[in-house]
Amino acid sequence: MKAFLTMMIGLMLVVLTGCNALETAGKERNGVTTIKIANYFSETHPQNIALREKFKPMVEEQTDGKYVVEIYPGNELGDEDSFTSGVRIGSIQMAITGMGLQTANPKIGAVEWPYLFDDYEQANRILNGEVGDEIGEAFRELGAEPLAWTANGFRSVSANREIASMEDFKGFRLRMTNIPIFINTGKALGANVQPLALSEVFTAIEQGVIDGQENPITTLKESGLYEVQSHVTETKHMFSPNVYLMNKEFFDGLDDETREIILAAAKESANYEWELLQESESETKQFLEEHGIKFTVPDEKFMNELRDSMEPVYEDLYKKYDWAEEFINKIHEQK
Incomplete structure (x- = not known):
């Protein structure tokens, strides 16, 4: 009987540990919270250059080291479907994704329908306006907070x-x-x-x-x-856009000051990526x-x-x- 009870308690601990794994991901440890960012781009792609040079230092410096940003390029945390799902459930705090979530809400994919945009200026302006806001609501319904739009490019x-x-x-x-x-x-x-x-x-x-x-x-x-x-x-x-997505529960749980820092860093990083991508094309x-x-x-x-x-x-x-x-x-x- 004692052995049986010990086994049952062990199984319960495994289950509870698994259930709590997602809840503890990204939470404060020793006063520091880690933000994991996943994407499928190479380390030298403008997306990751912008993250390293803008988003990461801005967040870490302006939060006085209370938040640490870890970047995982090149599908290091799984393919796009995997890390997008990770953001939705909270096992990954943030990702740069395409419009793959259109499988859950087709309107998300409408911004990359054929021959919709003529140039980068047009795409940037429209995505960062009323159209992007409307798509943003679709992301939120799926548990992801859109922080900023970036450019993958014309295909x-x-x-x-x-x-x-x-x-x-x-x-x-x-x-x-x-x-x-x-x-x-x-x-x-x-x-x-x-x-x-x-x-x-x-x-x-x-x-x-x-x-x-x-x-x-x-x-x-x-x-x-x-x-x-x-x-x-x-x-x-x-035209294929990308978006900075953050787990909505994680984002909503930030204090007002940190939330503003995250949003400002995302905007700065995204703007830089638009510039880098266009400059690098020639x-x-x-x-x-x-x-x-x-x-x-x-x-x-x-x-x-x-x-x-x-x-x-x-x-x-x-x-x-x-x-x-x-x-x-x-x-x-x-x-």
Whole structure:
């Protein structure tokens, strides 16, 4: 009986420890609270440079060391789905994510629908206005507090051959993110869409499983994909934003002064990232050209055909979501 009771008490302690693990994550220890930040970018990407040079020192210095920021780049805390879930449940305090939570609320993904923004200034201004505020409420409903918008960039197609017309997409095996709007956009281009995680793309290209992929050119460089590709077509078919997300319960539990410090640091860091990304694009393009990548800029006819090919995508979205047309019109009105 004594052995049985000892075993039961041990099991209860394990269960309680597991249940409390998330509750204690990020809480004060010896007067210091750790803020873990997860993302999928390389250490040299503008996202992580901005975190290291702006967010981390601002938070740590202005809180007199009461808060320590730990940055985990390159999927060190799991892939995007994992660390986004971690933020929602509180096992990770903060993350830089894409719009993956659109699987829980489709409106979150509407800001990266095809050919929605024309340039960085426009995207920055609109995301940091009424449109971004509306998406922010969707994040909060999912347990995540949006602190600031950042830029991943305009997406282009990299390939193992030149793509200079809509005809060139026929039979082209194009990797897309495994999210419906991405898959439908690729299909609208006329490509044979192959959904894959980014971590699988290099090998898939190298082994000839796919012919190419689409991402901002900074990602092409930072992930080393230029080593197994020969061409980039600057389709700029989507603008991909990122967002600083913090566990809402953790954020709400901060005192007013710390909350303001966190928000100010996030804004400063995000603004710096927008600048770094844009400044680095010309250098990135030069780097890729020096490593054998040939760039194709669509002429007016090709670009118009690219844009027109997305009309069925929008028609389906407007039928599927009763809020969609009004929301997209709101963005167009602010251009």
